[in-house]
Amino acid sequence: MSDTLKREAAAKALEDVRPGMRLGLGTGSTAWHFVDLLGARVREGLEVICVPTSEATDRQARDLSIPISDLDTLGALDLTVDGADELDSALNLIKGGGGALLREKIVAAASASMIVIADSSKVVETLGRFPLPIEVNRFGLGATRHALDGVLKKHGAEGEIRLRGADGREPFLTDGGHLILDAFFGRISQPEALSRELLDIPGVVQHGLFLGMCSKAYVAAPDGVRTLLKTN
Numbered sequence: 001m002s003d004t005l006k007r008e009a010a011a012k013a014l015e016d017v018r019p020g021m022r023l024g025l026g027t028g029s030t031a032w033h034f035v036d037l038l039g040a041r042v043r044e045g046l047e048v049i050c051v052p053t054s055e056a057t058d059r060q061a062r063d064l065s066i067p068i069s070d071l072d073t074l075g076a077l078d079l080t081v082d083g084a085d086e087l088d089s090a091l092n093l094i095k096g097g098g099g100a101l102l103r104e105k106i107v108a109a110a111s112a113s114m115i116v117i118a119d120s121s122k123v124v125e126t127l128g129r130f131p132l133p134i135e136v137n138r139f140g141l142g143a144t145r146h147a148l149d150g151v152l153k154k155h156g157a158e159g160e161i162r163l164r165g166a167d168g169r170e171p172f173l174t175d176g177g178h179l180i181l182d183a184f185f186g187r188i189s190q191p192e193a194l195s196r197e198l199l200d201i202p203g204v205v206q207h208g209l210f211l212g213m214c215s216k217a218y219v220a221a222p223d224g225v226r227t228l229l230k231t232n
């Protein structure tokens, strides 16, 4: 996705921001543009209070003098704007390509609504082409992988599970100090059941399926930005 398209989707989401809102700020290269544009509006006098979903977004927002708070102080938010790795027509998502899925899900769940900004290449008929990020505790990794293998098999996964960043280097660590396992499903035909089964594994901290959380998506393409709304 070109930066121009990312910025166009981000600019559209900015139109939904009202003075006084408590905002969740997403993570990733598309959310970066939203935070950047929001920073310009804050400089012009827009009053909002924001909760970032990662250390990276926290740094970006502070550099732009965007007022920052946290969920301990605010408890609930009005709106979260975030990117996604995949979205389907029901606005179910795969997120976590950048490893921020746990904080992103906590912040989105605390928000009255969630808007996703993305380009049209992220829209899929069935989720699962993008490897599903699964955040796991370091302790008991072998047992967690073993349990995950069973879940992947049951759901007809086309591929395997990979520990992120582990190819000869230190594995990738999330902001919460956990590991990420990327699971290659190919297609996820029963996302709700898969979500429950993953969360039933004690070593799984969270996964990147965001089901029923997103209310609206702005999808940018060369011929303009489309608005997708949650139907159910």
Ligand SMILES: O=C[C@H](O)[C@H](O)[C@H](O)COP(=O)(O)O
Pocket: 026, 027, 028, 029, 030, 031, 082, 083, 084, 085, 095, 096, 097, 098, 099, 100, 101, 104
């Ligand atoms: O962990 C990262 C987030 O879920 C991102 O929002 C997601 O990976 C999309 O990122 P990008 O906008 O860079 O494609």
